[in-house]
Amino acid sequence: MKADVLIIGGGIQGCATAYHLARRGVSVIVLEKDYVARHASGVNAGGVRLLGRDMAEVPLSKASMEMWQALSDELGHDTGFRRQGLINIAVDQADMDTLRTREAKMRAKGYSHERIISRDELRERLPHANPDCVGGVTSELDGYAIPYKATSAFRLAAECRGARIVEGEELLSLRRVGGSWLAQGSTTRFEADTVVNCAGAWADRIALMIGDNVPLSHAAPMLMITARMPHFAKPVVGAVSRQLSFKQFGNGTVLIGGGAKGFADRAAGRTRLDYAKLTAAARTTAEFFPIMRRAAINRMWAGLEAYMPDNLPVIGPAVNAARAFHAFGFSAHGFQMGPVVGQVMADLVMTGHSQFPLGAFRIDRYDRKVL
Structure with missing residues (x-):
């Protein structure tokens, strides 16, 4: 199977990224080893929270909160969002x-x-x-949504725009050959110009396949x-x-x-x-x-959730490979940011830039600096 972009992980970050890319005419495959919203994105508390965010997250969270207010109408499917404060x-x-x-x-x-x-x-x-x-x-502005509904709403909206969702297919290997990424699943081979790692609690394994190392942990x-x-x-x-x-x-x-x-x-x-x-x-x-x-x-x-040591996610390009991007490690507070992260990842894939400051979310922020 071939596409412009291969997204690894069918949680809210992966499905939102697929939606924002597909609506811009990009061909997308989402590869999910279980089924969409199986883990953190389907079983979390559903908090849509701007309150108490780390200062680095506030610009993203504010933009995402604005999106949540009319998200069900935009996607054409109910997210379960309720603005309760x-x-x-x-x-x-x-x-x-x-x-x-x-x-x-x-x-x-x-x-x-x-x-x-x-x-x-x-x-x-x-x-x-x-x-x-x-x-x-x-x-x-805060409130809640229903996690499985919201993630599924992004999935259905992405599929309506041509995205392909492949469930029950675990990624076994990933390598860059020439100008393409070749991914071997448990039964199928995939090829794409760009890969996006949204694999949640398993994202450090995908990052290693790409060439990046990250101190990710997981909890329940x-x-x-x-x-x-x-x-x-x-x-x-x-x-x-x-x-x-x-x-x-x-x-x-x-x-x-x-x-x-x-x-x-x-x-x-x-x-x-x-x-x-x-x-x-x-x-x-x-x-x-x-x-x-x-x-x-x-x-x-x-549910299984991915955590970074500073409780801030990884959002941005890979540092050791071309045409690869990461969005993971949201440390139990990524559900609310799903809509805007999808937009950010689509911008990075298509232009290499984002309107938001992403320096605090670099995947290499823990690398030892050589003096």
């Missing part, structure tokens, strides 16, 4: 001091999307929050969802200094995250739950929202 709760004055320090840094950079809220406003917007909490910070962030409860929280909720993350859906169920990690078996593509950590996450949620003490957990799961 996000509030990170401050438990004490030390948290409020942290927020004021960050606010000063944000204002100095010209950013005003994060707004500190008082205890009274917190109680007004989240009346069931623990009354000992002293305030927080909000971003009104866990989630749990409750049976239906009376509605008590419209905004998505987090915390300034504690592991807290949850959202209540329209049907009353509550999705609880917070970053607790289970056991990841990358070789087998499987995860196992750590019930002690899940118990701790449930207790933290009940501390912040006593109403959650009556919640019944309905289901628990974990």
Whole structure:
């Protein structure tokens, strides 16, 4: 099979890249070893979050947030996006001091999307929050989407524009011969002018095939969802200094995250739950929202996620090969940036440039510099 661009990985980054390339008339093949949205892009918490981003990510995240507002209409398929706002709760004055320090840094950079809220406003917007909490910070554009729906929406929109999605085909080898990349899958050989590595928790292996080395690790962030409860929280909720993350859906169920990690078996593509950590996450949620003490957990799961040491992704060109690009290592907060990363990768493939500063995301940022 031949195409202009071969994308390795069928998560939201890979499918969004395929969409943005295909809509510009580029022939694209997406190669996925399992099925689209099988791993992190299909089983994450679905947070569409601008709040609390690393300063290096803010320009990308802001642009992506604007895209999310009308993304379902653009793609012609429902992403499940709901703009609900996000509030990170401050438990004490030390948290409020942290927020004021960050606010000063944000204002100095010209950013005003994060707004500190008082205890009274917190109680007004989240009346069931623990009354000992002293305030927080909000971003009104934030919300959530349904991960599998959103990734599938990009996949379907890309296919409508001619992209080919090949599932159940693992990449075994990749080499550059002349002006082309030759990729051998488990049953099929592929050829393309350009390759894009969006392989998530397996991206370091693909990077090595391309010629780049990267200190990628992987883990299994866990989630749990409750049976239906009376509605008590419209905004998505987090915390300034504690592991807290949850959202209540329209049907009353509550999705609880917070970053607790289970056991990841990358070789087998499987995860196992750590019930002690899940118990701790449930207790933290009940501390912040006593109403959650009556919640019944309905289901628990974990997904395989790629992490970089600085929790910033790799976005940009390969450094040791021509016509190769990377987008991976989003460290459990890449779902929201999927739309804009797809656009960025398409720009890089077609022009070699991006309108966004990408220096912080170089794949070689950990390489030892020779003096």
